[in-house]
Amino acid sequence: GDSVTQTEGLVTLTEGLPVMLNCTYQTIYSNPFLFWYVQHLNESPRLLLKSFTDNKRTEHQGFHATLHKSSSSFHLQKSSAQLSDSALYYCALSDQQVVGQLTFGRGTRLQVYA
Amino acid sequence: AQTIHQWPVAEIKAVGSPLSLGCTIKGKSSPNLYWYWQATGGTLQQLFYSITVGQVESVVQLNLSASRPKDDQFILSTEKLLLSHSGFYLCAWSRDNANTEVFFGKGTRLTVV
Numbered sequence: 535g536d537s538v539t540q541t542e543g544l545v546t547l548t549e550g551l552p553v554m555l556n557c558t559y560q561t562i563y564s565n566p567f568l569f570w571y572v573q574h575l576n577e578s579p580r581l582l583l584k585s586f587t588d589n590k591r592t593e594h595q596g597f598h599a600t601l602h603k604s605s606s607s608f609h610l611q612k613s614s615a616q617l618s619d620s621a622l623y624y625c626a627l628s629d630q631q632v633v634g635q636l637t638f639g640r641g642t643r644l645q646v647y648a
Numbered sequence: 649a650q651t652i653h654q655w656p657v658a659e660i661k662a663v664g665s666p667l668s669l670g671c672t673i674k675g676k677s678s679p680n681l682y683w684y685w686q687a688t689g690g691t692l693q694q695l696f697y698s699i700t701v702g703q704v705e706s707v708v709q710l711n712l713s714a715s716r717p718k719d720d721q722f723i724l725s726t727e728k729l730l731l732s733h734s735g736f737y738l739c740a741w742s743r744d745n746a747n748t749e750v751f752f753g754k755g756t757r758l759t760v761v
Contacts, residue, residue, distance in 0.1 A: 569749075578738055578752035579692065624692060635707070636750060638692040 536561045538627050538639035546645045553597075553612040555642045557625035560606065567628040568601050568608040569636065574621045582623070583610070615646045650675035654739050654753040661729050661760055669724040669756050671739030679741040681722040682750065683714055686736040698722060734760045 537560045545555060559566065567586045571579040585592045585601040585608065592599055597612045608625060625639040651674045661667060673679050683695040696714035698704045704714045711730060715723045722739055739753040 578754050580752065581749045584749065626692075632697070635694060635697065636692075640691040 536566075536627055536629050536637040538625050538637050540623075540625055540639035540642045542642045543640070544643045544645065546647065547615045549617055549646055549648050550614050553610070553615045553619065553644065555610040555623050555625075555644065557599075557608045557610065557639060558606050559608065559625070559627045559637075561627060561629045563629040563631065564603075565630060567630060568599075569626040569628070570597070570599060570608070570610050571624040571626060571638075572621050573624065573641075579622075579624060615644075617646050617648060620644055620646045650679075650741070650751070652739060652741060652751060652753040654737075654756055656756055657754070658757040659759070661758065663731055663760055664728050667724075667726050667729050667733070667758070669737055669739075669758075671722045671724075671753055673720050673722075673741045676720075676741065676743070678719060679743065681716060682740040682742070683722065683724050684738040684740060684752070685710070686738065686755075688735060690735070692738070696724070729760045731760050734758055 539558045541556050569584045570582040572582045573579040583592050583594050583599050588603045599608050599610050601608050622641045622643050624641045626636040628636050654671045681698045684692050685695050686692050694707045696704050696706055698716040701716050701719050704716055712726045736755050736757050738755045740750045742750045
């Protein structure tokens with residue numbers, strides 16, 4: 535079945551430094567849809583980014599990610615971390631076989647310090 | 649605008665007791681509905697999904713069941729809770745085409761003691 539790997543469980547950063555959260559995936563289907571969800575403390579997850587197009591950068595709220603099918607990756611980046619970015623970030627995959635069926639990674643907690 | 653409401657916000661239940669969690673979606677007809685579970689410190693796991701009233705598909709077996717009695721209502725239940733059922737339960741919805749955003753409710757935190 536599908537799988538999503540987020541290698542870092544916790545990333546700690548000083549405010550102002552760049553952010554990079556890793557996400558790789560495995561699926562036998564050739565047209566996956568990749569998502570990044572963010573979950574702040576005591577809140578529900580909400581969509582941050584999504585992409586379907588190979589090698590095209592997608593951006594939202596200062597974050598960006600590029601789907602690279604050649605390396606099965608969809609890393610999340612931001613040029614300068616803010617304290618308010620502290621949250622749990624989930625990478626998720628849809629292989630488009632079942633509507634709305636998402637496979638989530640284990641999540642990466644980003645902690646930004648002043 | 650669409651809204652999703654989950655109830656209760658939190659529950660503390662004894663092992664072996666029954667459970668019923670609910671979810672309603674307003675402002676969207678015929679949404680796709682989902683139940684997700686998040687164990688403490690764990691990832692999001694989809695439990696059930698429903699494309700239409702009366703039809704529910706199970707994704708993972710956790711001794712739970714789900715029903716969709718109305719177009720805008722999704723119920724998660726079990727007759728006997730286990731300790732392993734503790735966690736955060738999220739109802740979610742999406743539009744009826746593939747790969748659109750999934751919108752999550754605020755969740756129910758369940759503690760089984």
